[in-house]
Amino acid sequence: MNEPFLDTIDEPGLAPAEAAKPVASLHEGLLVALRDFIVEGNLADGVRVPERALCERFNISRTPLREALKVLAAEGLIELLPNRGARVRELSPEDVCELFDVMGGLEALAGRLACERISEVEFAEIERIHHDMYRFYLRRDMHGYFHCNQAIHQMIVAAAGNATLAATYASVAGRIRRVRYSANLAKDRDRLGEAMREHEAILDALRRRAGSELSDILFLHLRNKRKAAQASA
Amino acid sequence: MNEPFLDTIDEPGLAPAEAAKPVASLHEGLLVALRDFIVEGNLADGVRVPERALCERFNISRTPLREALKVLAAEGLIELLPNRGARVRELSPEDVCELFDVMGGLEALAGRLACERISEVEFAEIERIHHDMYRFYLRRDMHGYFHCNQAIHQMIVAAAGNATLAATYASVAGRIRRVRYSANLAKDRDRLGEAMREHEAILDALRRRAGSELSDILFLHLRNKRKAAQASA
DNA sequence: ACTGGATATTTTGCATTCATTTTTTGGAAG
């Protein structure tokens, strides 16, 4: 019989590295693996997912799998129909709107808190990434641009210094990540320039530690992202 | 052998009512029951909770119980130490601060969204509860006051019309509910009057549909609640 | 050929069982 799924990513020579970061329980590792598996889109939306298939895919028995499914259902990533198994939760346009707004609210909060406690070196780091992003923008390097963009938002959340917020934000971001809007979004030149200007305003408000103002800007920034995503859908 | 826990709250004559709202799965019902059980403080913080005891308490086997525990751990209500069982998660003062701030951020978002879409009848209903609350305040009826207070905040969240936000808010509110700050808080007369004035400002901003302003007021309102809670701790 | 229904198969939900890890207990040595 095959070994559990964890070994499928193991190279023989990497055994010590694996030992250095052992997965505490099968369940925990499975949860992460299964979440990534779904977020990365390996399961079509709305399709019934038999437990048996997933068990074979990850080489585990049904018990830990079902535990993981329950958790993912609580996270809102999948839905469990009684006696009818799990399916990847379909995101209606309304769901996507809601998720964008909640992300906007959480980023607004993050910005407000960041203004209260961000250090100069943290700000300098964000500013540095911002300038990198601007260069990518000028070069029309979309990959680099989006990478920096995501990094800045993540750093603002981190600068808020609120672990509960960070966890909540990660959960919402994970759910929305399944929506592939960036491809179409990237083609909208106007939106890109607008986003760049919004980021300038974000930096400016953060520099002045203007929490309330930054809060508004971040929420509206996400609203505009939402609009662009809707337009491209 | 005893029947499952659900029957312990059943009166013989209530069978039809129970049938009208059947619990889909044992797991689902257990999840709700166990969550309430913990939120209501039936389990001391930090104490190891043997699965066996909970199984006997709810008259179910370990499998659905463990599934429910995994979900509650994901919600942050309990923590699961590998091979060492579950314990009710202790809330440090920092955790409480974080939760208050996240609640503030979510309520700020709710207020902003409510300004966009609240109807006149919804606003009138909130205003009515607000006046009820004021009467309770004058009479020093703390029970009525807190009931109205909670109702208003809940109605603002509902008026936002964002199910994702409502679910996130409910999760955070559930986690913080375990902290018993209201008892001490109620004795602080100054804070009570201050809170009353803040609620006036909330109503005023909502009446004018001033989303950004309401957002600020609600966040600061929660901040002040946080301070009062800290002071009484 | 198509529809309806009965049967067979699959799948889910939960209980039970097994193996491993942790905790407790008992006793011997200092």
Add this chain to the structure above:
DNA sequence: CTTCCAAAAAATGAATGCAAAATATCCAGT
């Protein structure tokens, strides 16, 4: 009397088994 170690007991993590529900299949009747 205290401390340390070993064995027993208990608890956890995962697998398997079993009953009920859902789905699929097949056949009869039109």
